[in-house]
Amino acid sequence: MPSLPIGHRVRARRKGLGITQTALAKTLGISVSYVNLIEHDKRSIGGALLNRVAGALGLEPGALDGAQERRVLDELSEIAASVADGTDGPGPESARDLLARHEPWARVLLSLHRAGMRDQGTISALSNRFNQDPLLDASVSDMLASATAIHSVADIFADAPDMEGDQRARFDAILKEEATRLSDVAQTLARAFEGGQADVSGLSAPEEVDDFLYRRSNHFPALEAVAEGLELGDMPDAAALAAYLEDRHGIALRPLPLDAMPRASLFEGQGRTLDVVQGAAPATLRFELARAIAVLEGADAIRAEIADAPELGSAAGRERAARALAAYMAAAIVLPYAPFHEAAEALRYDIDALAMRFGASAEQLCHRFTTLRRPGAEGVPFAMLRANAAGYLTKRFPLPRLPMPRHGGACPLWAVYSAMQTPDLRVARIAEFPNGERFFMLARATRPLASAHGQTRPTYALMLACEIVHADRLVYSDGLDLGGAGRADPVGPTCLLCPRTACTHRQEASIRTKAG
Amino acid sequence: MDKKHSGGRKAVTKRVLIAEDERNIAESLRFLLTRAGHEVGLAVDGTQALAMVRRRRPDALVLDLMLPGLSGFEVLKELRADAETRTLPILMLTAKGQATDRQTAEDLGVDAFVTKPFANDEVIATVARLLDGGGRE
Numbered sequence: 001m002p003s004l005p006i007g008h009r010v011r012a013r014r015k016g017l018g019i020t021q022t023a024l025a026k027t028l029g030i031s032v033s034y035v036n037l038i039e040h041d042k043r044s045i046g047g048a049l050l051n052r053v054a055g056a057l058g059l060e061p062g063a064l065d066g067a068q069e070r071r072v073l074d075e076l077s078e079i080a081a082s083v084a085d086g087t088d089g090p091g092p093e094s095a096r097d098l099l100a101r102h103e104p105w106a107r108v109l110l111s112l113h114r115a116g117m118r119d120q121g122t123i124s125a126l127s128n129r130f131n132q133d134p135l136l137d138a139s140v141s142d143m144l145a146s147a148t149a150i151h152s153v154a155d156i157f158a159d160a161p162d163m164e165g166d167q168r169a170r171f172d173a174i175l176k177e178e179a180t181r182l183s184d185v186a187q188t189l190a191r192a193f194e195g196g197q198a199d200v201s202g203l204s205a206p207e208e209v210d211d212f213l214y215r216r217s218n219h220f221p222a223l224e225a226v227a228e229g230l231e232l233g234d235m236p237d238a239a240a241l242a243a244y245l246e247d248r249h250g251i252a253l254r255p256l257p258l259d260a261m262p263r264a265s266l267f268e269g270q271g272r273t274l275d276v277v278q279g280a281a282p283a284t285l286r287f288e289l290a291r292a293i294a295v296l297e298g299a300d301a302i303r304a305e306i307a308d309a310p311e312l313g314s315a316a317g318r319e320r321a322a323r324a325l326a327a328y329m330a331a332a333i334v335l336p337y338a339p340f341h342e343a344a345e346a347l348r349y350d351i352d353a354l355a356m357r358f359g360a361s362a363e364q365l366c367h368r369f370t371t372l373r374r375p376g377a378e379g380v381p382f383a384m385l386r387a388n389a390a391g392y393l394t395k396r397f398p399l400p401r402l403p404m405p406r407h408g409g410a411c412p413l414w415a416v417y418s419a420m421q422t423p424d425l426r427v428a429r430i431a432e433f434p435n436g437e438r439f440f441m442l443a444r445a446t447r448p449l450a451s452a453h454g455q456t457r458p459t460y461a462l463m464l465a466c467e468i469v470h471a472d473r474l475v476y477s478d479g480l481d482l483g484g485a486g487r488a489d490p491v492g493p494t495c496l497l498c499p500r501t502a503c504t505h506r507q508e509a510s511i512r513t514k515a516g
Numbered sequence: 517m518d519k520k521h522s523g524g525r526k527a528v529t530k531r532v533l534i535a536e537d538e539r540n541i542a543e544s545l546r547f548l549l550t551r552a553g554h555e556v557g558l559a560v561d562g563t564q565a566l567a568m569v570r571r572r573r574p575d576a577l578v579l580d581l582m583l584p585g586l587s588g589f590e591v592l593k594e595l596r597a598d599a600e601t602r603t604l605p606i607l608m609l610t611a612k613g614q615a616t617d618r619q620t621a622e623d624l625g626v627d628a629f630v631t632k633p634f635a636n637d638e639v640i641a642t643v644a645r646l647l648d649g650g651g652r653e
Contacts, residue, residue: 141582144611148633149540155636156547167547174540217616378623381616400616436537436561436584469589469620484563484586 003044004066004073005100011039012103013057027056041100072099072106079113122313135497139185141435146182149174208317209324210396212309218397219373220328222301223294227332230297234339235358238282241289241333245274249296253289255279267292283361287330294329302326328371335360335368341377344369348475349380351426362444366464370397380473383465387416389458402439402465411498412505413491416463419443423459428476430468432488434499440471440482530647533557533574535565535591536609537583541632545578545639552640554647562586566594569601576646578639581610581617589620596625605646609634 014024021039025032028049037043038053045053051061076095083089090098099106153171157163163171232240245251251271255278267274267288274292276285294302302325312318335358347353349369351362358365363386372379383402386395391409398404410416415429423445432438443463471477480486492498495508532554536542542558549556557574559565562583569577577595581588588608595601607628608621621629628642 141611144632145538145541149538149544151633152541152544152548152636156544159636160551170543171547174543178540378619381620435582437582437587467587467589467620469587469593469624484561484590 003041004069005041005096006064006066006069007039007041008100008103009064009068010053010057013059014039017057019057024056028052069099072110075110075113076106079109082113118313120310120313136189138493138497139189142185143182146178146185149178150182153178205314205316205320208312208314209320212311212317212321213324214398215311217373218328218371220305220325220371221374222305223298223325223329224332224337224374226298226301227294227329228336230293230333232333234336236286236290236334237359238286238289241286241293245289245292245296251292251296267295281361283355283359283364286334286359287361287364290330290333291326293333294326298326298329302329327367331364331368331371334358335364337372337374338377340368341372341374341379344372344379345473348473350475362446363462366462369464380466380470384463385410385416385465386460386462387420388460389420391417394460399465399467401437401467410494411492412507413489414463415441415443416461419445419461419463420459421445423447426476428480430471430480430482430486430488431465431491434490434492438468438488439465440468440474440477441465442474442476529553529555530575531555531557531572532576532578532643532647533559533565533568534578535559535562535583535588536578536580537561538580541580544636548636548640549578549643552644554643562588562591565591569595569604573601573604576605576607576643578607578609578643581608581621589624592621592624592626607639607642607646609639 014021021032021035025035028035030049034043038045050064054061054064073092073095076090076098077092080089080091080095095106098109153174156171230244232244236244242253245253252273254273254275256275257278261275261277274289276288280288302322305325306312306318306321309318309321312321340354340358343354343357347357351365354360354365355362360368366382366384369379369382370384373381381399382397383399383404384395384397385393385404387409388394391412393404393409396404404410414431415427418429419425419427424447426442426444429441429443430438431441441463442465443461445459445461447457447459466474468482471480471482490500490503492500492503495506498506500506530553532549534542534545534549534556536545536558537560539560542560546556546558557568559568563585565577565579565583566586568574579588579591583591586594588610592606592608595604595606602625605627606625607630608626609630609632610617610621611632618629627646630638630642
């Protein structure tokens with residue numbers, strides 16, 4: 001391994017302090033030519049002399065250990081590899097030369113590379129987002145229907161030149177009608193984008209993470225495997241998890257009153273204590289312990305998931321994703337896949353019964369439901385969302401045909417909002433969308449206890465939704481008529497995209513023309 | 517061309533039911549399947565599709581996923597739960613090749629899956645295949 005080129009830093013620092021090579025040589029008790037050789041990386045120095053150079057330049061001992069340079073060199077070779085086209089690219093030696101002789105240019109190259117990576121992430125995230133946007137989703141369905149009809153009829157024309165007059169006239173009419181519909185959809189889209197609907201300024205970190213989870217169906221086999229490999233058993237209780245942390249990692253619990261908790265209370269793996277809220281609910285405590293274990297034992301697996309994710313373009317997005325995956329793995333620890341999936345199916349997703357059996361909170365269970373996508377042992381495919389009292393969606397996990405708005409609220413007729421009026425009661429509804437599709441929606445609003453008198457108790461509602469075809473697997477659908485003749489609430493996606501013009505709950509005009 | 521006309525055995529006309537609410541797509545499918553020598557029925561929603569299948573069992577069903585009333589999935593589920601129609605060959609049409617849709621359709625027991633926009637030949641050939649191998653009569 002060639003020595004790391006630190007000469008440029010010695011030179012820059014010396015010049016910055018206004019010291020001559022001669023003066024530095026004198027301080028160090030070495031020759032001027034030797035200083036010159038060091039500054040041009042012709043001599044590699046270490047140990048005592050290196051520390052003396054650092055001291056003479058007013059730097060911390062160890063400041064010249066080359067760690068910074070190593071990072072730059074690593075990144076330069078990454079750049080060289082990423083543009084390798086089979087021909088001889090720049091080798092490690094030339095990266096070292098570049099850094100030794102033209103350090104500012106090396107940094108320019110790094111910033112350009114990072115900017116490129118970030119842009120690539122944004123582009124990829126935006127394209128994913130287009131795949132999920134409700135307006136685009138609806139428009140694409142319309143366009144596909146038109147395209148299908150036009151394509152098919154055009155083929156028929158090409159194939160059957162001897163078609164009878166009547167039939168030909170009918171197909172002519174179809175072509176005209178579908179062409180009009182296609183242009184209507186195109187205009188709708190154009191209007192939407194002119195109106196500034198499309199935010200192309202880049203995605204926020206939460207959106208990046210939403211895309212990341214959605215694209216992987218919120219299922220991470222590698223994390224499940226790590227959780228299962230810990231051999232903590234089917235239902236590890238708080239004591240077992242605390243003992244595990246203590247034995248394996250020497251980490252002790254430190255219960256603190258809520259108002260004494262550090263602001264950033266999330267355990268990041270540093271330090272030998274884990275701060276937990278005194279008197280926290282058992283399910284919360286258990287989850288926090290499992291999260292700490294996930295942070296410590298799942299770090300590599302989590303890093304690997306994030307490293308390969310084109311959706312996570314920003315550092316903030318990657319950090320948020322790491323936290324989300326740690327929580328994912330915590331859930332995999334306290335609600336291990338196989339026994340949990342089996343119990344969920346057997347108890348027909350009865351949240352109270354599962355809460356009793358696994359000592360988990362309703363929100364933890366609902367989250368875990370959305371991750372049950374293991375091939376061969378799939379649970380019901382659920383969408384999940386959480387709304388606050390102002391109607392904003394504060395958590396969202398969509399399903400392919402149940403798109404959820406990214407900003408603001410959904411249709412006010414969704415069960416998640418009706419549940420707000422009857423806190424603690426579960427609301428089970430069949431919702432019918434304008435295209436005739438029906439979803440089963442199950443929601444409950446809760447008001448977590450305030451920790452002190454005078455504090456506001458925020459109400460929020462959590463909702464699960466699944467396609468009606470799966471509803472009979474849920475205990476909550478008992479007694480409801482799930483057939484086509486059964487009662488269903490006529491709902492929409494959001495007002496903006498809803499063609500129900502007569503709806504009395506409409507908040508804003510629809511931009512969707514009724515096509516077809 | 518050969519494929520299209522060899523689907524139904526000449527001796528016995530096969531009955532194909534189309535369940536599709538997009539009437540222009542339905543019209544084109546009806547034309548194609550009729551020309552391929554089949555007797556074709558049309559249902560415009562899921563409930564009607566079920567009723568028509570039960571009234572007179574077709575030899576194959578072309579079932580759109582996005583139907584009003586009962587969705588294609590629900591129709592499929594009902595038909596598979598019924599001993600009379602458990603083996604009815606069913607081709608499902610969907611607007612998008614979503615992996616979860618395909619998974620759900622397969623779990624529910626669909627025989628074939630075609631995504632829109634489809635090539636006419638693909639639908640005709642798939643129906644022919646189902647009629648040859650999938651039917652019990």
